[in-house]
Amino acid sequence: MMEWNKGPAWYAAVFTASLLTSWAFFSAQAQTPPTFTNTNDDKEWTMPAKNVASTRYSSLDQINSKNVKDLKVAFTFSTGTEKGAEGAPLVIGDTMYVVTPYPNILFALDLTKNGALKWRYDPKPSPAAQGEACCDVVNRGAVFTDGKIIYNTLDDYTVAVDANTGKEAWRTKMGEINKGETMTMAPLLMKDKVLVGDSGGEMGVRGWGAALDVKTGKIVWRAYNTGPDKDVLIGSDFKPFYDSEKGKDLGVSTWPADSWQHGGGSVWGWASYDPDLNLVYYGVSNPGPWNSSLRPGDNKWTAGLWARNPDTGQARWFYQYSPHDLYDYDGVNEVILLDMDWQGQPRKVLVHPDRNGYVYVMDRTTGEVLSANPFQDITSSTGVDLKTGRLQYVAAKQPKVGETVTDICPAPPGAKDWQPSAFSNKSKLLYIPHNNLCFDTKELDVGYIEGTPYVGTEVHMHAGHGGNRGEYAAWDIANGKKVWAIQENFPVWSGTVVTAGDVAFYGTMDGWFKAIDANSGDLLWQFKTGSGIIGQPVTYLGPDGKQYVAILSGVGGWSGAIVAGQIDRRDGTAALGFVNAMKDLPDVTTTGGTLYVFAIP
Amino acid sequence: MKYVALLAFCAGLILAAMARAQESSPSGADKYALPPVSLVPITPGGGTPIEGKSKIGEEYEKSPEHIQAGKLLFSAMNCSGCHSSGGGGMGLNLMLPTKVYGSSIENLAATIAEGRPNGMPSFRGFIPMEQIWELAAYVKTLSVNPTDK
Numbered sequence: 001m002m003e004w005n006k007g008p009a010w011y012a013a014v015f016t017a018s019l020l021t022s023w024a025f026f027s028a029q030a031q032t033p034p035t036f037t038n039t040n041d042d043k044e045w046t047m048p049a050k051n052v053a054s055t056r057y058s059s060l061d062q063i064n065s066k067n068v069k070d071l072k073v074a075f076t077f078s079t080g081t082e083k084g085a086e087g088a089p090l091v092i093g094d095t096m097y098v099v100t101p102y103p104n105i106l107f108a109l110d111l112t113k114n115g116a117l118k119w120r121y122d123p124k125p126s127p128a129a130q131g132e133a134c135c136d137v138v139n140r141g142a143v144f145t146d147g148k149i150i151y152n153t154l155d156d157y158t159v160a161v162d163a164n165t166g167k168e169a170w171r172t173k174m175g176e177i178n179k180g181e182t183m184t185m186a187p188l189l190m191k192d193k194v195l196v197g198d199s200g201g202e203m204g205v206r207g208w209g210a211a212l213d214v215k216t217g218k219i220v221w222r223a224y225n226t227g228p229d230k231d232v233l234i235g236s237d238f239k240p241f242y243d244s245e246k247g248k249d250l251g252v253s254t255w256p257a258d259s260w261q262h263g264g265g266s267v268w269g270w271a272s273y274d275p276d277l278n279l280v281y282y283g284v285s286n287p288g289p290w291n292s293s294l295r296p297g298d299n300k301w302t303a304g305l306w307a308r309n310p311d312t313g314q315a316r317w318f319y320q321y322s323p324h325d326l327y328d329y330d331g332v333n334e335v336i337l338l339d340m341d342w343q344g345q346p347r348k349v350l351v352h353p354d355r356n357g358y359v360y361v362m363d364r365t366t367g368e369v370l371s372a373n374p375f376q377d378i379t380s381s382t383g384v385d386l387k388t389g390r391l392q393y394v395a396a397k398q399p400k401v402g403e404t405v406t407d408i409c410p411a412p413p414g415a416k417d418w419q420p421s422a423f424s425n426k427s428k429l430l431y432i433p434h435n436n437l438c439f440d441t442k443e444l445d446v447g448y449i450e451g452t453p454y455v456g457t458e459v460h461m462h463a464g465h466g467g468n469r470g471e472y473a474a475w476d477i478a479n480g481k482k483v484w485a486i487q488e489n490f491p492v493w494s495g496t497v498v499t500a501g502d503v504a505f506y507g508t509m510d511g512w513f514k515a516i517d518a519n520s521g522d523l524l525w526q527f528k529t530g531s532g533i534i535g536q537p538v539t540y541l542g543p544d545g546k547q548y549v550a551i552l553s554g555v556g557g558w559s560g561a562i563v564a565g566q567i568d569r570r571d572g573t574a575a576l577g578f579v580n581a582m583k584d585l586p587d588v589t590t591t592g593g594t595l596y597v598f599a600i601p
Numbered sequence: 602m603k604y605v606a607l608l609a610f611c612a613g614l615i616l617a618a619m620a621r622a623q624e625s626s627p628s629g630a631d632k633y634a635l636p637p638v639s640l641v642p643i644t645p646g647g648g649t650p651i652e653g654k655s656k657i658g659e660e661y662e663k664s665p666e667h668i669q670a671g672k673l674l675f676s677a678m679n680c681s682g683c684h685s686s687g688g689g690g691m692g693l694n695l696m697l698p699t700k701v702y703g704s705s706i707e708n709l710a711a712t713i714a715e716g717r718p719n720g721m722p723s724f725r726g727f728i729p730m731e732q733i734w735e736l737a738a739y740v741k742t743l744s745v746n747p748t749d750k
Contacts, residue, residue, distance in 0.1 A: 128719070128720050130719045131719060132691075132720060447679075449679050451722060452722065561690065565689055565690065565694075567685075567688050567689040567690060568697070570748070571688020572750055573750050575685070579685075
């Protein structure tokens with residue numbers, strides 16, 4: 001269904017769009033990370049997003065755009081797993097910690113001995129959990145706090161492990177695999193609590209986010225994303241910016257009959273925390289089922305973003321990126337907290353590249369959308385009305401029961417899925433690894449059967465305009481446009497990191513780990529790892545004072561399910577229609593999780 | 602209003618299936634009962650593995666009506682949610698001729714009734730045995746006549 005006779009040079013080509021003009025523009029109104037990110041701890045990497053503002057920026061500069069070409073493997077470690085490795089390694093002191101996809105083993109590696117294995121912790125998750133995870137059995141990482149490594153298991157436990165001894169400190173049961181709930185997100189640290197949530201937007205779960213006390217593992221609060229206000233933790237503090245989020249029990253009244261009880265709205269992606277405003281920000285997944293004809297209404301509180309008090313869970317505001325989501329546009333992507341001048345006014349903002357194809361800049365105090373600009377070709381909507389905040393859907397692209405609607409862009413995994421972007425304190429650009437996919441769809445009858453998928457659509461995805469299925473883009477936040485972009489054959493399903501050495505790193509699904517000049521987008525160095533890369537790169541100082549860069553290789557995830565799940569390429573509808581767009585992936589990569597750590601010798 | 606009708610249709614199917622599951626357990630249990638099956642072709646001490654052939658298996662395997670009914674059940678019972686159009690996804694690829702847990706219709710029926718450890722739910726009691734045989738008959742065809750989907 002697509003030709004790939006254009007060769008690697010073609011799809012790796014860098015196109016430069018109005019580099020000079022936009023450069024002059026944004027330096028005048030440059031955005032900066034909030035002061036609470038200034039911690040001088042860049043030796044270590046203690047949480048996947050680097051800091052609670054989720055910038056994934058490191059001030060380390062030993063490895064820079066001049067010498068990165070000399071980068072060599074320092075050591076490797078096999079995780080012994082064959083599923084998608086989406087995690088971020090952590091570095092605390094002289095130890096590196098790696099969480100694997102199911103069976104969610106935590107490895108501690110001794111950095112004073114080239115990554116020699118110190119200990120391993122096995123949470124022994126139930127094998128049955130594998131059948132309840134929609135999109136491969138991934139895990140997006142752990143967080144370090146209070147001497148513990150805290151993470152989630154596929155079978156719904158949040159576990160805390162003593163970072164020195166590898167002994168379990170506590171484990172808390174958070175959900176039920178029998179109801180289709182699994183857990184895949186990395187916890188977010190909010191002072192003395194962690195935020196966690198469930199996966200299962202394709203399983204008809206009733207999604208939630210919850211806070212646990214890091215000392216004891218006790219659940220401090222849990223907020224559901226559908227149902228009455230008291231379950232959603234909406235009270236007198238709730239001050240949403242737009243009228244469509246105002247009213248009593250919208251989590252019930254924006255759904256037909258009792259369908260909110262299986263309305264999805266899970267919490268499986270990224271979250272950020274502002275200690276000054278004392279607000280936590282986390283996104284909510286798609287509503288269920290995908291078949292949108294079965295759930296007329298806005299379907300609150302799905303496909304949007306919460307701002308909540310981390311101590312009580314009480315909601316401050318909500319913004320719905322995709323009201324009555326038609327296309328599986330989960331709202332769970334990263335939110336990067338920045339301070340910037342907006343039309344002459346200093347604003348505390350958050351920046352969020354959404355599945356629906358727009359990069360949002362929002363006032364994070366109030367929930368007002370300041371701008372929303374497309375970063376992929378979009379046919380499903382024409383834009384966001386800044387007065388009402390509402391996404392403007394295109395009627396002709398609305399899915400129908402029993403009739404195929406074609407060329408809807410972006411596809412269900414969105415212009416960007418979970419793969420988190422990075423913000424450079426130096427270039428002031430946002431680096432966005434993302435997809436370029438469109439799809440055809442038909443809605444089908446579906447009834448809710450507990451513990452089985454609740455989807456009700458037939459999907460065939462395909463490459464978007466240009467034929468490349470992925471892109472790595474540098475984004476000018478103030479002007480809402482791309483500065484340059486690197487086209488990739490496959491979706492860029494890895495995260496990224498950017499450093500004060502003016503280099504950005506990311507990986508490709510055919511296994512290349514790449515270093516890019518953060519200013520020009522030029523490819524400076526690349527290394528072929530053993531399997532496709534969908535992990536999150538990190539950088540740190542080793543015990544020898546040298547800078548290292550680490551990445552997990554190991555294909556899988558939703559995009560790589562065709563390889564990790566050995567799916568039949570003759571069935572384009574498989575993996576919720578992703579297989580149709582990835583039929584050539586088994587020709588270029590095999591499974592196998594390996595940690596790669598690089599340094600300049 | 603269309604969606605309400607759809608919902609009612611789906612719910613109806615499930616209720617009907619559950620009612621039948623209850624009915625069929627006391628009477629007629631023998632006809633549809635699973636024969637013993639083995640999952641491996643090796644036996645120690647020179648024995649022969651259980652072949653697990655059954656009359657009912659043979660009957661369903663050859664019946665276009667049962668296969669067609671199995672096809673409808675494959676969607677209605679949401680096998681397709683996990684196995685897509687047969688190519689797999691959350692569940693295993695069913696278009697391969699060699700199945701992990703045995704590819705005979707008897708093995709397939711056993712897999713559907715008992716479930717399998719890595720996340721295949723046990724449908725015993727939720728789907729009546731006669732429909733499990735229909736599903737097994739349909740699953741069998743996925744590897745015999747695989748088509749692009």
